[in-house]
Amino acid sequence: MATYEKNPAAVNDDAIGRVTSGDIAPVEKVNALEAREIFHDESEGVKFRTVSWQRATIIFLKIQFAMSILAVPGAMATLGAVGGALSIVGWEVLNTYTAVILGDFRNNHPECHTLADMCGLMWGRIGKELVTLQILVAQILITAAGIVSCSTAFNALSDHGACTVVFSFVSAVLITIFSSVRTFSRLGWLTWLGFKTFFIAVFIFVVAVTQQDRPAAAPQTGDFDLGWTAIAYPGFVAGITASANIFISGSGSQMYLPVISEMRKPRDYRKACILAGILVGAMYLTFSLVIYRWCGQWLATPAFGSAGTLFKKISYGIALPGLVIGVGIYQHVAAKLIFVRILRNSSHLQANTAVHWTTWLGSNLILGVLGFIVAEAVPILNYLLGLAGSLCFAPFSLIFPAMLWMYDYKMYRKGTTSQMLAYGAHILIVLIGLFMVVGGTYGVSEAIKEAFATGLISKVFDCSDNSGSVS
Secondary structure, eight states: OOOSSSSSSOOHHHHHHHHTTTTTTHHHHHHHHHHHSSOTTTTSSOOOOOBOOHHHHHHHHHHHHSGGGGGGGHHHHHHHHHHHHHHHHHHHHHHHHHHHHHHHHHSTTTOOHHHHHHHHHHHHHHHHHHHHHHHHHHHHHHHHHHHHHHHHHHHHHHHHOSSSHHHHHHHHHHHHHHHHHHHHHHHHHHHHHHHHHHHHHHHHHHHHHHHHOOTSSSSSSOOOOOOSSOOOOOHHHHHHHHHHHHTTTTTTGGGHHHHTBBBSGGGGHHHHHHHHHHHHHHHHHHHHHHHHHHHHOOOOSSGGGGOHHHHHHHHHHHHHHHHHHHHHHHHHHHHHHHHHHHHHTTTEEEEOOOHHHHHHHHHHHHHHHHHHHHHSSSSSSSHHHHIIIIIIIIIIIIIIIHHHHHHHGGGGEEEEEEEHHHHHHHHHHHHHHHHIIIIIHHHHHHHHHHHHHHSSSOOOSSOOOOSSSOO
C-alpha cells in the first residue's frame, strides 16, 4: 500500500489526480485523502476533529436560521405572498444543491479549508487572495448586520436606555467573546442553545401577531388597509433588494467548509447539509407566510417590532443569546480562515503556544472592530444583508460552486447528451449568480443612497433609537 506524508504539499500531483478521479483502490484513496486533511487526530495539542454529523447539522441550522428571519417577512411584503413563497423555495433548493457541490468538492480536495482554497485550485494564487478578501468582506458585513440586530434588541429591552452606539459596542464585544472559542466542537452546545432560544423567540412572535386584532404598526382606530397581496409588482430596485434578502437567508454554505475540516467523518457532510437545508427552508417559508398574512404592509424591519411593545421585548429578550451566537459563528469562521492561513503547516496550528493564541485572539479582535465600524456606517439590517447577499454571497453560493463543479467534471463538456445538459445547467447557475451580483448590488446601492437622501439614515455613529421603542 502506498504511503503519503501528512503535509499536503508532499503529496505529488499524480497521486492527487488519481485520488480525485477514483483510479486507485478504496483503502489507498481514503489514506491519501486523510493525509491531505488540515487537522490530524494524532497531533498533539488541540483536537479539532471532534464534530459529529448531528452536531454539524445544528451548526448549519444556526448559520442559516438567524437574523435573516427578521428581514425576510419584509421582503415577502415587497414581492407578495406567491412571489415571496416561490422565491424562498427556489432559492433554498438552489442554495442546498450548491452547498452539496461545495462539500463534495472539498471532500475530493481535503487540503481545501475554505472556499478561497478551492478557488485557488482554479485560478491560482491571485484568485485565492481575491476570494479570501471577498470572504472577509462578507463576514464583516454579516457581523455588522448582527451588531445592528443586537443593538436593536438592547434598545427594545431597555426602552432606549443608552446611546445606540454604546449598545452596538457591547454587542460587538459579546460577539467577539463568543467567536473566540477555538473549536466548533466546543461551540456545539452553545450553538444548540442559540438555535433553540432564537427558534422559541420567533415562534412566540409568530403566535403573538396572529392574536392581535390589527398589526401594532397599523392605525389603532378606524378602518385600515392590511396591504396583503398574493402577487405584487415592485419596481426593479425594491424587487431585487427583496430577492437579495431572501437569497442570503440560505446562502451561508461557504461557512460549512471549515466545519467539515473539524468533522470526525467528513464524508457524512451530505447528511447534515441536506437535512439542514430542508429544515431551514420549511422554517423560513412557514414563519414568513404567517407573519405576512397577519401583518401585511405593516411590518417593521427587523420584524419583531411588528408584535407590539410587550411581545417585542419578550421576543428580543429570548432571541438575544441566539443573535449573539449566530453572528459569533460567522465571525468565528472568518477568524479561523485568517488563523489557518497564517499558521498552516506550522507547529503552532494545533499547539498551545503564544503565537497560536496571539494569532487566534488577534484575528477575532480585528474582525470585531471592523464589524462595529461598518454597523455604525450603514445601521439598517436589510441593507447590510442585501449588500452582503449581492456582492459576496451570490458568488459564494452560486457562481463559485457551479464553476468548481465544472472544474471537477470538465470532461462533461464533450460527453454524452445528459452530461452536456448537466454542464449547461451549471453554466445557467453561474449566469443567475452574475445577475444577482450586478442587479442586486445596483439595487441595494440605490436603496442605501435613497436612505441617506431622505434622512432614513441621517448620520453615522448615530445615538438615536433603532428599535421603534422611543418616538
